[in-house]
Amino acid sequence: MNDVRVVRAFIRARGRAPVSWSDRYVSVFTLTVVALVLADPLTSALAAVTAGASQVDPSRLGAGIAVVTLGYAGFLSLARMFGPVVLPAADAAWLLLSPLPRRSVLRRTSAILLAVSLAAGAALSLALFAVLAGSAGHGTLVVVTAVVVGLSAAVGGMGAAVIAQSSPAWDSWLRGAVGCLVVAAVLAAVAGSGPGRHALAAVADAPRSLGAAVVSSSAATALVLVRQAWRALGRIRASSLLATSTRAGHIAAAAVVMDPGALTWAAEENHWRARTLRSRPWPALLSRGAPRPLRAVSAPLATAWHDWRRLVRRPRRSAALLGTAALPALAAQALGGTSPVAVAVLATGALAAAVVCTAGARRDAENPGLARLLGVNARAVLAARALLPALMSAAWLSLALVGLVVTGALTGSWWLLGPLAAPALAAGALRMARRRPIDHSLPVIDTPAGPVPTGWIVWAMTGVDLTVLGCAPLLVALMVRPPVTGALLVAQSVFGVAILAAFLLGARTGVRRG
Amino acid sequence: MTDSIVVVRDVNVVLGGRTVLRDFGLTVARGDVVAVLGLNGVGKSTLLRCIAGLQPQTSGVVGVLDRPPSDDSGFWRDVVLVGDEPAWYPGLTVLEHLELMHAVHGSSRFEVEAALDLFDLEERRDMVPANLSTGQRQRLSLAMALLRPSRLLLLDEPERGLDSAFRTRLAAILTEYAAAGGTVVMATHDLAFARAAVARQVTLEAAA
Known part of the structure; x- marks a missing residue:
């Protein structure tokens, strides 16, 4: 028994009761029920994937590869952002800064990282299988390739993230790799929509030997990375582990109070703490340059x-x-036209573009001390704060609609609807920024699909409601796909402006949460 | 228009079934500096929040500048509250927070550079508030509060986190503010600081 095991046994002896047979029974029973519940939908999904995949369409293959690659880039970014090696607060405070061997202290964390990697790898394998199913009729080889490449990529990627935590050079490499993956995704999407269809068709018709080579090389690379990561665990600096563990503490706190907003503030403050800024004066037109009558606006x-x-x-x-x-556009290509999923991606992206520009409104809502110190009319500030999210969401939505037109999912001047829907998106984003924390006292409603916590639903729908209402003409048009007429443009502009005006007039500006 | 800036008459505040303030009265004239003293939990912060209109009183009258306090921009143009939690916007430096205050109010009681110097923030001008120490963040809050024009300052433990040298300087700054026609009501635990600010001392007793 090494020292860490002695310490952990000591803590266990004074903490929770030892695991009993009934605890083990409950764990096994829970896992069995989860497996039984998931088995049916997973089997159906696999059957659906393989049924319609006797032929691979290069455009769908390109979009599919792009989506899988972007998902993998997101996995690596998340691993890098959260550590990935973190410790519980108590371990970080007491065990990390002690003479105990670091790798032993981190053994439990390593096991969790491996489990997370395997879960992510399983999802990646499934996605890869969905993309490659039907390639040249190599049924078994495609399954083996998807499983091995998916698991190797996830486990190897996690290994690389662990090494990056102890080595700035590896961290730069990993950042570069994420950038390359994003570029590759874009290239795959572009190739699928025209210029590289032959190359993608060649991927679909690749010989068995190439598949075997990819499988063996990815597995070998993953093994090397895992071995290097295991060695790197002993060299990770305590400062790095303390920083990631503090971040994990924020996440845990946010999970306990079930306020996802707390997570974004932690990430935001961490970002600015690490930056060196150069102060700049406020634009003269908005400060000393503004004549007195215009002060109410400036x-x-x-x-x-x-x-x-x-x-x-x-x-x-x-x-x-x-x-x-x-x-x-990628989603439309992968799923064959403006399906509900593609429309949902469009609406979510446009709203997200507006939401990232509402930090000031969020800060004022959560801590109104500075807003009171400024002493400016709250409704006027809210109106001024709507400009940037409207502009950003207009640009994003117009670009996305242009993308859908270029890839052939839509035809006509759809981009005009971007600026017209922007006021509603800004209203939704500002409403979202000003929403209160989740009210867990609201009742949980039993439905045939299971219990529904209304507090969560109300919280999640606050802001989305205004967006859907204000963008109704655009959303309906995307489902029906009529030609873009003047009536559609007028309807969207009226809905957008009316929703923003109603939101600004109805916004509560007095005492909120103290 | 009377010379009384704050009038608190027979105020009772009950929070969670417990009486925090009982039949409390206070009148503060223009140019006064009032230090509210007392043990933890006797209601100092609650009194400040009542005067700021953020805590409704159970009974009694609170008047600020001849009207009931209200949480609107007209009220906050005259009244400044520096509470227990310093607030800042993410991604703005110390200097930019002061610039923001100056830009919004058009005129200010002193120049931004002078404020940096007065509140010992010159070397921290390009830092974000999250990177400041507790005392430096408190100095930034006070600098923003005193930079802008106002008629009434409500300060909840302004000495929190400040070193003794800066407490003396802050006392002098508050005295100058009052001499220029401003009014200060502050909750504090530092008797020496209250004396240095030439403050009228009001000691709160537990209501129960």
């Missing part, structure tokens, strides 16, 4: 200018956000 605009400056200071995030405007 003061709210000066307050809202904070959101503009924050956006300009994160150019890469803004560029990435605009880059995601290609996702609806």
Whole structure:
């Protein structure tokens, strides 16, 4: 028994009661029920995937590869963002800063990371199988390739993230790899929509030997990365582990109070803490340059200018956000036209583009101390704060609609609807930014599909409700796909402006949460 | 228009079934500095929140600048509250927070550079508030509060996190503010600070 096991046994002896046979029975029973519940939908999904896949359409293959690659890039980014090696607060405080061997302290965390990687790998394998199913009729080889490549990519990627935590050089490499994956996804999507259809068709018709080579090389790479990661565990700096564990503590706290908003503040503060900024004066027109009669307009605009400056200071995030405007076109290509999923991706992306520009409104809603100190009319500030999310969502939505037209999912001047829907998107985003924490005292309703916590539903729908209402003409048109007429444009502009005006007039501006 | 800036008459506040303030009265004239003293939990912060209109009183009258306090921009143009939690916007530096205050109000009691100097924030001008120490964040809050024009300052334990040298300087700043026609009501635990600010001392007793 090594020292860490002695310490853990000591803690266990004074903490929770030892695991009894009934605890083990409950765990096994729960896992069995979960497996039984998931077996049917998973089998149906696999059957659906394989049934219609006797022939591979290069355009759908390209879009599918792009979606899988983006998903993998997201997995690597999340692993890098959250650590990935973290410790519970108590372990970070007491065991980390002790003479105990670091790798032993991190053994339990390593096991959890491996389990997470395997779960992610299973999802990746399923997605890969869905994309490759039907390739040249190599049924068994496709299954083996999808499973091995998916699991190797996830486990190897997690290994690389662990190494990156202890080595700045590896961290740079990993960041570069994520960037390359995003570029590859874009190339695959573009190739599928025309210029590279032959290349994708060749992938679909690849010989068995190439598949075997890919399987063996990915498995070998993953093994090497895991071995290196195991070695790196002993070298991870305590400062890095303390930082990631503090972040994990924020996440745990947010999970306990079930307020996902707390997570974004933790990430936001961490981002600015690590940056060196150069102060810039406020635009003269919004400060000393504004004549006295215009003060009623310039003061709210000066307050809202904070959101503009924050956006300009994160150019890469803004560029990435605009880059995601290609996702609806990808989804439409992968799923064959403007399906409900593609429309949902479009609406979610447009709303997300508006939401990232509402940090000021969120901060004022959660801690109104600074807003009171500024002493500016709250409704006027809210109106001024609507400008940036409206502009951002208009740009995003127009780009996304252009993408759908270019890939042939839509025809006509659909991009015009982007700016017209923007006011409703801004209203929805601001309403979302000002929503209260989840009210867990609201009742849980029993439905045939299971219990529904209304507090969560109300919280999740706050903001989405206004967006759906204000974008109703656009959303209906996307499902029906009529030609873009003047009547549609007028209807969308009236809905958008009316929703924003109603939101601004009805917004509560007095005492909120103390 | 009277010379009384704050009038609190026979105020009772009950929170969670417990009486926090009982028949409390206070009148603060223009140019006064009032220090509210007392043990933890006797209602100092509650009194400040009543005066700011953020805590409705169970009974009694609270008047600020000849009207009941209200949480609207007209009220906050005259009244400044520095509470227990310093607030800041993400992604703005110390200097930009002061610039923001200056830009919004058009005029200010002193220049932004002078505020940096007065509140010992010159070397922290390009830092985000999250990277400041507790005392430096408190100084930033006070600098923003005192930079903008106002008629009444409500300060909840303004000495929190400040070193003794800066407490003395803050006392002088508050005295100057009052001499220029402003009014200060502050809750504090630091008797020496209250004396240095030449404050009228009001000691709260437990209501129960």
